[in-house]
Amino acid sequence: MKEIKRDLEKFAAEKFDLIIVGGGIYGIMLLLEAVRRGLKPLLLEKEDFCGKTSHNHLRTVHGGLRYLQSLDLFRFRDSIKERRWFLKYFPEFTGVLPCLMPLYNKGIYRKSVFRIGLPVNDILSFDRNFSVSREKHLPGGKVLSKEKTIELFPSVDTNELKGGMVWYDGCLTEFQGFYIAALKLAVQMGAKALNYVEAVGLIRQNDEVSGVKGKDRESGKEFAFNAPVVINACGPWSRDTAGIFEKDYPRLFKKRKLLWNVLFDREALSSHALGLRSKAGFVYFFHPWKGRLLVGSPEKLVEKSEAETVAPFQKMEEFIRDINEIVSGLGLEYKDILRVYPGVLPAEPDGSFSGRPAFIDHHKNGGVKGLYSISGVKFTTARLESDRVLGRIFRHKKAISYDEMLSKKEICCHSMAYDWQPNGEDDLEILKKIIKEESVVHLSDLILRRTSLGDNPPRALAILAKIRSLFDWDNKKWDEEVDLLRKQLREGFPNQKPRGAGNR
Numbered sequence: 001m002k003e004i005k006r007d008l009e010k011f012a013a014e015k016f017d018l019i020i021v022g023g024g025i026y027g028i029m030l031l032l033e034a035v036r037r038g039l040k041p042l043l044l045e046k047e048d049f050c051g052k053t054s055h056n057h058l059r060t061v062h063g064g065l066r067y068l069q070s071l072d073l074f075r076f077r078d079s080i081k082e083r084r085w086f087l088k089y090f091p092e093f094t095g096v097l098p099c100l101m102p103l104y105n106k107g108i109y110r111k112s113v114f115r116i117g118l119p120v121n122d123i124l125s126f127d128r129n130f131s132v133s134r135e136k137h138l139p140g141g142k143v144l145s146k147e148k149t150i151e152l153f154p155s156v157d158t159n160e161l162k163g164g165m166v167w168y169d170g171c172l173t174e175f176q177g178f179y180i181a182a183l184k185l186a187v188q189m190g191a192k193a194l195n196y197v198e199a200v201g202l203i204r205q206n207d208e209v210s211g212v213k214g215k216d217r218e219s220g221k222e223f224a225f226n227a228p229v230v231i232n233a234c235g236p237w238s239r240d241t242a243g244i245f246e247k248d249y250p251r252l253f254k255k256r257k258l259l260w261n262v263l264f265d266r267e268a269l270s271s272h273a274l275g276l277r278s279k280a281g282f283v284y285f286f287h288p289w290k291g292r293l294l295v296g297s298p299e300k301l302v303e304k305s306e307a308e309t310v311a312p313f314q315k316m317e318e319f320i321r322d323i324n325e326i327v328s329g330l331g332l333e334y335k336d337i338l339r340v341y342p343g344v345l346p347a348e349p350d351g352s353f354s355g356r357p358a359f360i361d362h363h364k365n366g367g368v369k370g371l372y373s374i375s376g377v378k379f380t381t382a383r384l385e386s387d388r389v390l391g392r393i394f395r396h397k398k399a400i401s402y403d404e405m406l407s408k409k410e411i412c413c414h415s416m417a418y419d420w421q422p423n424g425e426d427d428l429e430i431l432k433k434i435i436k437e438e439s440v441v442h443l444s445d446l447i448l449r450r451t452s453l454g455d456n457p458p459r460a461l462a463i464l465a466k467i468r469s470l471f472d473w474d475n476k477k478w479d480e481e482v483d484l485l486r487k488q489l490r491e492g493f494p495n496q497k498p499r500g501a502g503n504r
């Protein structure tokens, strides 16, 4: 299998068909869609691949149940199609997520509504399992009795409980593995990808794009990369990048909503993911992540100047209070927080989440020819949106099918249980291969973004001595790398250290 190489000088001497700026899920899906069309793309990511918003989501590959409520059939069908894409083509990294919502017959959350709503959802998603392997099939939804609801979720609040509803979604069981598998697939097909290279300027010839100036954040050197097309896929930074390249486009990200998920040092409350409503009516999602308790996603509108990746202390306190109220006896405290996963998503002027990605052809807006920007709203539909974007830019390029693309490719998956430890040479070999093949520049790349080791911080820190020999760094460099890892494990956490991240 081909390696992801950081060969900046060589790439600067090549001519690419397009340069994608931003290596989150949108950047990687654009890369995949580009090679599917026989194009030669280059990806530039200023930090590590998928280390920002795309690291911090709730890992749910959404079907469209929620879009039925607003009768948004277009989004509903897009989600069904893309959920199938994940389950069909990347079964190693995806799973079936049974979800349960207890019903108290309040508002629309009543058994009578879902006795109709769930069959409608199943009918409109009739093709959800087409050519998906049987073990990844999503069963139809159902309304449950009170007794069955209690059986599935023993600590449910039984006061006025009428029953529950169950539906099935997809989830990314190994999201780091999925990203790197998709990236390696694109690289096998001719793409190049550079982490720790920041796009610092657009190169133009007359009024047309001819490339991007990239700064290697490791060496500080600048390089000119050549291509007639540039796509800015910088997520929450897409307006900044548009500003650097040409000018700011406010509609790329009208308002900014900070939201975050928290991994608690507790066992999951049920084998099912739980949708539970607070007294104020906010629905929290409890994802049984590798058997642990991952809860999201409180939200807050933020100004650009506010620290974007830090969950506000007061909001975090409210969040923990809410959860303790919803599940009595849970008694969560700050010290139970293992990781905080924050991110910023685009919102509308009224504060609601933006429902659709924003796409800008800069030339059509009076700007430079060959420059495009996209800002997306979900990782679930990132592949489809990328397909649409490239379909518009490279109208005459025919794409091969994913069946064809994946039939000859080798996909490698290292699924790691929550308590997995490298014991013995074979396990160390796995990590060694990742370091060699997957552009691991820092220790934190390996722990947080090539494997799921960092999703269990105490374990991640405990194994450091075992993996020290895999890096040929001197002690000073090693200590710096450990400090960087600790810092990243604490990212998003307000004022206090997550458990396990404090002791070396």
Ligand SMILES: Cc1cc2nc3c(=O)[nH]c(=O)nc-3n(C[C@H](O)[C@H](O)[C@H](O)COP(=O)(O)OP(=O)(O)OC[C@H]3O[C@@H](n4cnc5c(N)ncnc54)[C@H](O)[C@@H]3O)c2cc1C
Pocket: 021, 022, 023, 024, 025, 026, 027, 044, 045, 046, 047, 048, 049, 050, 051, 052, 053, 054, 055, 056, 057, 058, 059, 060, 061, 062, 197, 198, 199, 200, 233, 234, 235, 236, 237, 241, 259, 260, 261, 296, 297, 341, 342, 343, 344, 345, 375, 376, 377, 378, 379, 380, 381
């Ligand atoms: C808490 C939370 C929960 C979520 N849950 C779900 C969910 O369950 N299901 C779902 O489908 N979606 C979910 N989402 C939404 C989803 O995560 C995002 O829509 C998606 O990850 C956005 O990807 P992106 O590539 O646009 O942005 P990012 O992942 O942020 O990628 C942008 C990249 O651009 C890079 N960059 C910026 N400037 C430059 C530059 N000058 N040069 C080079 N690189 C640059 C950044 O470093 C970054 O890596 C959730 C989001 C959040 C925050």
